[in-house]
Amino acid sequence: MGVKRSGKNNIDALLGEHYWVDTGKPVSLTYSINYSTGSDGLDFSERSMVREALTRWSEVANITFREVSNKGNLSFYGQSGTGGVASWGSNKLDHVTIKLGKDSATGRGNRFLEVALHEIGHALGLKHPGNYNFETGKGNPPFLPYYQDNNTNTLMSYNDVGEYAATPMPYDIRAVQYLYGAKTFNSGNTNYQFDTVYGHSNGYYAYRGSKTKPMKLSLWDSAGVDTLDFSKLAARSSGYYFDIREGGILTTRDSYNSTTYQPRDNRNDTSSLRYKTTRYGTSIAYGAIIENVVGSSSNDTIIGNNSANNLKGGDGNDRLYGNAGNDYLKGGSGNDYLDGGTGSDRLYGGTGNDNLYGSSGNDTLSGGSGNDYLDGGTGSDYMLGGSGND
Incomplete structure (x- = not known):
């Protein structure tokens, strides 16, 4: 015992x-x-x-x-x-x-x-x-x-920087699940509709605070093919940052790694040390595998995980990274940057002057309209420039 x-x-x-x-x-x-x-x-x-x-x-x-x-x-x-x-x-x-x-x-x-x-x-x-x-x-x-x-990773930390946490954070969840087992929660194919980067609803469950009171929280989802939908977020000049990897965070670009802290240590001098973390947003719990993302109308950075992701940038000048897995990346309108990562990926630039990189794997790249740059990388790739000077 x-x-x-x-x-x-x-x-x-x-x-x-x-x-x-x-x-x-x-x-x-x-x-x-x-x-x-x-x-x-x-x-x-x-x-x-x-x-x-x-x-x-x-x-x-x-x-x-x-x-x-x-x-x-x-x-x-x-x-x-x-x-x-x-x-x-x-x-x-x-x-x-x-x-x-x-x-x-x-x-x-x-x-x-x-x-x-x-x-x-x-x-x-x-x-x-x-x-x-x-x-x-x-x-x-x-x-x-x-x-x-820091309290972006764990609310057990004394380095309480940025906004307050309103749920257990990724390290807390991982530790408590190790102690008592992981709860089956939102185990179906769940669509999470976000109205802020710290508030969402999936049709039968909602978790949000005041739109004027930012906070930190985590998303735990135990199974299913899941979608994060940011299409209803307010337009933001700085854009958004969505990292769906385990421990990643969903936030605004101006919040990401924007707060600085001196680490607490009661036995060592840390006065010369400074580290950064994110001010507010929703973190992805370890073990929560998210498959799909629908971006906002602003300039988004969307980072996929090792599953087969479907990442859609929507409007704005977006940067999409598939990472591992056989991914589908769609830039939408705007001048977008798409990187499929490893795996056999499908990349579609849409309208605008886009840059598409297949990286490794047997990829399909389609520029769409606009003056596009296509680079298949390694593997047997199929590339279609579309209209414009490609």
């Missing part, structure tokens, strides 16, 4: 020594919330955020939470300030007390929800991924490298 290590650093750097069940087994936990009107009670909005945080964890891993009126396995209280704390007795867990600061704003995209998610993460067996604990304490190895230790 206990916590076995996975051999993957972005999992093991988050695994604590405390546990509810053997690694890989599902768990059912009760929880209680202090309704008191005193300083250690939680008001209606705060209680709603606690329940939402529990739901977000239960959507990604085989964890069941049930509210009880008496003392549960998890007991939630209020406290002064904006931070939180989770405490327990022994490594074999039977009860965890969680105190959440009442001086933070509630609602998605605000600090209270991220702190609740963070402290519940501790209650589920996760630790901080860096060499820090509270204000001056040191952490327990292994650690994430500094460039990965």
Whole structure:
């Protein structure tokens, strides 16, 4: 009994020594919330955020939470300030007390929800991924490298930069799924319609906050042939950046890697070190395989994964990268750049002066209208320039 290590650093750097069940087994936990009107009670909005945080964890891993009126396995209280704390007795867990600061704003995209998610993460067996604990304490190895230790990758990080996380992030999901198993969620052929890069709906499930309050969140999808549709996003002069690889992020170009942080380390001097991460957007969880993307009307960068992707740029001057797999890339209108990557790919430039690169594999390249440049790369390729000076 206990916590076995996975051999993957972005999992093991988050695994604590405390546990509810053997690694890989599902768990059912009760929880209680202090309704008191005193300083250690939680008001209606705060209680709603606690329940939402529990739901977000239960959507990604085989964890069941049930509210009880008496003392549960998890007991939630209020406290002064904006931070939180989770405490327990022994490594074999039977009860965890969680105190959440009442001086933070509630609602998605605000600090209270991220702190609740963070402290519940501790209650589920996760630790901080860096060499820090509270204000001056040191952490327990292994650690994430500094460039990965931020709340774009894990909300267990103390490097809380950009906007607040409103769901577990990719490393959190990977670690908690290792502990309890991955939840079957959105397992059909799902179409995700985005109205912002941090808000989407698939027809029967929606997750979004205020359009004026950016946030960070993750998308977990366990199976099916899935499509991310960005055609309804507002036009944006800077354009958008959509990376559908595991751990990739869906954001705006001006948000991507736009925030700088000095990494937290309570035992080493990091004053001369600076790293960048993304300010807001939706990250792709590990194990979530997305097949198709419909781009926006702006200038998009779309990066495919190792599956057979169907990537459509739409309007704007787009850059599409198929990577591995037998992909279909369509630039649409505008002056587009298409790179099929490895595999036998089909590339169609559409209108505009396009650049098409088949790279390796037996590819089909069609320029469409406009003055296009076509390069099949290695392999037996078929190229059709179309109208214009190609």
